[in-house]
Structures are given as structure tokens and as C-alpha cells.
Amino acid sequence: MQQHLFKTLFLLFLIPIYLFGVEPVFNETPKDNLNENVKIEEKQESIKSVDDRLTEQLNIAKDVLKNINDEIYILDEFKNKDYDTRINYLQNRISINQREDNTLAIKRDEIELLQLKGQKIYDNTLKELIEAKKSFKDRNYFISVLDNNIQFIEKNSFNNYKSLYEQERNSENKISKELIDNYIKLANQNIQHLFTLKYLKENIDLYRKPNFFIDNLNYKYLISLIDSNSFISPISKFCSYHFKVTIGEVTVVLLILLFFKLFVTKFISLVILILNKIFITRKKQDDEEEEDQAILEYIEDSIKRPFVIGLYTLSIHISLYILIKDVILLNKVIPWINTLYMGLFSWAIYSLLSNSISNFAEQLVEKYPNVRREMIVFILRIIKVFFILLVILFLFTQLGIDIKAIAASLGVGGIAIALASKDTLANFFGSLNIMSDNSFSQGDWIVANDVEGTVVDIRMRTTRIRTFDNAMITIPNSELANTHIKNYSKRRIGRRIKMTLNITYESSIEDIYNLKKDIYEMLSNHSGIASEKTITEKRTRKFEAIKREDLHGVKRNLMVYIDEYGASSINILIYCFTRSPSWEDWLLIKEDVIIKINKLVEKNNCDFAYPTQTLFMKND
Numbered sequence: 001m002q003q004h005l006f007k008t009l010f011l012l013f014l015i016p017i018y019l020f021g022v023e024p025v026f027n028e029t030p031k032d033n034l035n036e037n038v039k040i041e042e043k044q045e046s047i048k049s050v051d052d053r054l055t056e057q058l059n060i061a062k063d064v065l066k067n068i069n070d071e072i073y074i075l076d077e078f079k080n081k082d083y084d085t086r087i088n089y090l091q092n093r094i095s096i097n098q099r100e101d102n103t104l105a106i107k108r109d110e111i112e113l114l115q116l117k118g119q120k121i122y123d124n125t126l127k128e129l130i131e132a133k134k135s136f137k138d139r140n141y142f143i144s145v146l147d148n149n150i151q152f153i154e155k156n157s158f159n160n161y162k163s164l165y166e167q168e169r170n171s172e173n174k175i176s177k178e179l180i181d182n183y184i185k186l187a188n189q190n191i192q193h194l195f196t197l198k199y200l201k202e203n204i205d206l207y208r209k210p211n212f213f214i215d216n217l218n219y220k221y222l223i224s225l226i227d228s229n230s231f232i233s234p235i236s237k238f239c240s241y242h243f244k245v246t247i248g249e250v251t252v253v254l255l256i257l258l259f260f261k262l263f264v265t266k267f268i269s270l271v272i273l274i275l276n277k278i279f280i281t282r283k284k285q286d287d288e289e290e291e292d293q294a295i296l297e298y299i300e301d302s303i304k305r306p307f308v309i310g311l312y313t314l315s316i317h318i319s320l321y322i323l324i325k326d327v328i329l330l331n332k333v334i335p336w337i338n339t340l341y342m343g344l345f346s347w348a349i350y351s352l353l354s355n356s357i358s359n360f361a362e363q364l365v366e367k368y369p370n371v372r373r374e375m376i377v378f379i380l381r382i383i384k385v386f387f388i389l390l391v392i393l394f395l396f397t398q399l400g401i402d403i404k405a406i407a408a409s410l411g412v413g414g415i416a417i418a419l420a421s422k423d424t425l426a427n428f429f430g431s432l433n434i435m436s437d438n439s440f441s442q443g444d445w446i447v448a449n450d451v452e453g454t455v456v457d458i459r460m461r462t463t464r465i466r467t468f469d470n471a472m473i474t475i476p477n478s479e480l481a482n483t484h485i486k487n488y489s490k491r492r493i494g495r496r497i498k499m500t501l502n503i504t505y506e507s508s509i510e511d512i513y514n515l516k517k518d519i520y521e522m523l524s525n526h527s528g529i530a531s532e533k534t535i536t537e538k539r540t541r542k543f544e545a546i547k548r549e550d551l552h553g554v555k556r557n558l559m560v561y562i563d564e565y566g567a568s569s570i571n572i573l574i575y576c577f578t579r580s581p582s583w584e585d586w587l588l589i590k591e592d593v594i595i596k597i598n599k600l601v602e603k604n605n606c607d608f609a610y611p612t613q614t615l616f617m618k619n620d
Helices: 002-020 050-070 080-100 103-134 139-155 158-168 174-202 212-216 219-227 233-243 247-279 286-323 327-367 373-398 403-412 414-420 422-437 477-481 509-525 548-552 583-603
Strands: 445-448 451-458 462-467 472-476 485-487 495-503 559-565 570-578
Touching: 050 103, 050 174, 080 103, 103 139, 103 158, 103 174, 139 174, 158 174, 219 233, 219 247, 233 247, 247 286, 286 327, 327 373, 422 451, 422 462, 422 472, 422 477, 451 472, 462 477, 472 477, 495 509, 495 583, 509 559, 509 570, 509 583, 570 583
Parallel strands: none
Antiparallel strands: 445 451, 445 485, 451 462, 462 472, 495 570, 559 570
């Protein structure tokens, strides 16, 4: 409610200004708690002597220095929001007077605006000095802060309004008097601020204790220490003149490179030790410890190479500041190094993301065996591609490359790009068809046209197959999506055993029949053969169009019959399926079945037939 009331009163106060151009009168700018502003000189008759003014300025500067030492420089009346409120008001009043063409009033408010901005920057500078003193910044930092404020005051000089001041100083106009007062305030403020800032710059040691390790123990100190040596000094001057580099600079650069070389060897182990402290904070079970160890391993694998290269890049970065004196050349090189930092950081994030997803996917596959591994890999690759594209666009932006121009050129050449990437898009959508149809997966044994082998990898554009003679074949996904595929791995139970047993005609039919029954009984009770006894499957719902066994790849047919009269034998057909779809298991089971059949043949007084031919000779 108070906010609405304040807004209403403020609008009612501004309406007469817009309608009649009435200029509101504000009280003069209040003084701060340090009494830094020199008392306003009313006329030339009240001008103080030079010595008195210098003494007063010096006293104010000493008071400011004391407050910095005591760290109590806090403004009560002029806080940032107070400055901003007054500055916004003056800017609005200048806009109104511009519409009313009140030139003199505009100049008056511009002078006051300069005074407020200068006072705000000056106050923030003193606060910054106190903060720098608390955080133990080096001497150069204090000098830089003071120089920035001094340059601002000198740049925004009040001398631009001197001619106007001389012109209006004898005028009795109210606005002219306010202009003169504002000019005198600005002049006194700038003189006092310049005096105080220069005094603070010349007496830094009075409010900041010098520190050898912070101020002097740096590369510039080491360079000067080496180059000042009586033996090295002539050589350094010679190298500096002819090669623009000194012996001290080269020595410091080599020391920096050596330091980073030694530091890099210990850095990764230090990081891993810290991560170990973070992750393994309590005594855990064996499986939890193994999981933590796996996390630490893939984190180390992800960050090791990017961080090592980043540290070497940092050493080169520091060395460039020492060796290159040309500021223009340095400004051209540094953006590329910054871009390299971003690239290395993106590499580390990308590796962490990739390994984290892979680790999670591995646990997911172990927990849920029906989850398709290649689908997770395919989605992961799409995420990687989008991440890489975003990083490339960001790096282009850092290098100052116009992304809009690139996008426009792609729009103009979109047709040509679409035609050129037709096959690539076809292969990409072919991979989507393969994933959605689930026609084969990684590790499946398939036959596609004249290619037979194990599926190694399903990529975004191609599928790689390892043949049984250990050759790698790469097939475009668009071709695989449009061809018939025979998949031997899409079966849960059942690998066929089919054979014909040839028994001689000399064997009695009763023995052959008993042999057939014994073989059937043996196969029915065999642990490696799929049958009604060893394999049970859920009943198929009546409304389903196919058998569940055919859908899942379950074959348990077991048939042993006296099949036919052969040319030289009576043939028994043996037709069954192994429980394991593995080829090696199939061979072992088949071998065992053959051995047992041989014993059953001997048991039933039968003999194996072999191709024979009888010749009848006609005697004349």
C-alpha cells in the first residue's frame, strides 16, 4: 500500500513538470560523513589562501587514509541506491528540459550529474581499497584501482563548462546561480578527489603493509634479479636488443615449464585422492567399494588428458606474457588460447558425460537383460553429436566468427547440402528402422544377402559385421533396412539336430522298431535335448495370431520314425532340438547323442548299413 501511495504522489509531482516546465527545487547535495568536500566558495571575495586550501585538502586526505586503515569507510547518506535515484531523476529532468529547449537548465543538470557520478566512483574506489586490503591484494592492484579513478576524473573534466561559467557568473537568474554553484562544487570536488587519490597512491605503504612474497616474489622480480647479475647483464642487453628477449625471461620461462612438468605428474594423483576422500567416506560392502572404484577410474580416465593438456597450455600462456612484448600480437594470440581452454573444458565434460552414461547403461543392462544395448549406444551417440555441435558454435562465437553469416550461407546452399547428404540421411533413417524393428542386435549371428557373421556395431550410418573368417564388413543401414535378414540368434531354445540312421536289411524289423523306441526314450530324457519333459512354455492365448514358441524362438519337436526303405538300408529319421542355441553346446550335445545311438544300435542287435551293390552274373 505504501508503494502504491509513493508512486501516486510521485506521478502527481511530475505532472506539473511535464505540463508547465516547472523546475523542482531540491536541497543541495548532502555532505558525506568524512567531510571530504571543500566548503563552497560563495564568491571571489571569500577565496581562501593557497596554503589554507592545501592544508585543508591534506587533512581530508589524511582522514580518508585513517578511515581506510580503520576499515570503517561506510557511507550513511550516499549509498548506491541513493546515487542511482538522484542520477535517474537528473536524467529525466534533462530529457524534459531538452523537449522544452531549456539549454541553460540542461547544462546545470549535466554538471550536477557529473558531480554525482564522480562522487559515486570515488566512494566505490575507497570501498574497493578496503576490500583489497582485507584480501591482501598486491601493490599493483591498489595502483591500478587508484589510476582508474584518476583517469576518470581527468577525462570528465569540469573545464568543458568553464566558458559557460564565465558567461553566467554575474547573472542574477536563478538557474544561472544554480549552474554556478554546481560548477564550483564540481571543481572543488574534482580538485579534492585528485589530491586525495594521488596522496593515497604515493602513500600506499601507510595503509597497506608491504609484503615481499606478494609484491616482489613474482616472475618480473626473478627476471630483474637474473638480468642484474654482473655476468649475465651484458648478454641480456645483447639478446634484448637483437632478439627482443633477455636471459632472465628465457630462464623464467624454462623454470615455469619445468615446474608445470613436475606438477602435472602429481596433479592427477592429488585429484584422485581428493575424490577418494569424497566418495569413500565410510566403510562399505564389497560391491559398493567396487562401484566406487569404478567411478573413480572413469573419472580419472575422463579428466586426465584434458587437465594435463590444460596445465601445459597454462604454462605456455604464462610464457607468452613474458616473451611477447607486442600488445597487438598478444591480443591476437590470447583469444585462441582461451578458446583452447574452453575446448579442453568441453572435452572433460564430454568425457565425464559419456563415461557416466556408459557406466549407468552397463548397470542397467546387467539389471535388466532385455534392455537393448545398441539402443542406448545409439541415443548416446546422438547426444554426443548435439553436444559437439553446441561446443563448436560456442567456440566460433569466442573467436568472433559470425554464426548468423554461417547460418545464412547454409540456408542459401541448403538445396545443394540436402542433395549431397541424401545417402547419409537415408542411412540415418535406415538405422532408426533397424532400431525400431529390432530385426537384429549387437552380437547376433545374421545372414544378409551374401554376408554372414556376427553384428559388431550398429552406427548412425552403417552396421559393421564380423564374418566367421574374422573379416570386418561394413554395410550401409539403408541397404540393411531394405533387404531380408536371417537371424540365427533370435531364438531362445532350440538348435536343430537332424540325421538319418541307416540300418541293414539283415536286421529284423522287430529289432529296428525297438531301436527306434530306445532312441526316442533316450532323447526324451536327455538333459541337453528340448522336449515336452524338459521344456515347458506358457499356453498361447486364443486371440494371438502366432504361437508363443515361434515368437520367442522355442523349438522342442522330437521325432524318431522308421522313415523309408533305402537302396541298401532301412532308414530311421531322427529330428530334435538342443536346449542351448550355442553352436559349441550344440556340437557337444550332438556328439553325446551319436555315441549313445551307437550303443543302442549294438544293444538291439542291429548293424549300420553302408552303400553296397550286388552283381548277378548270367551263365550261358
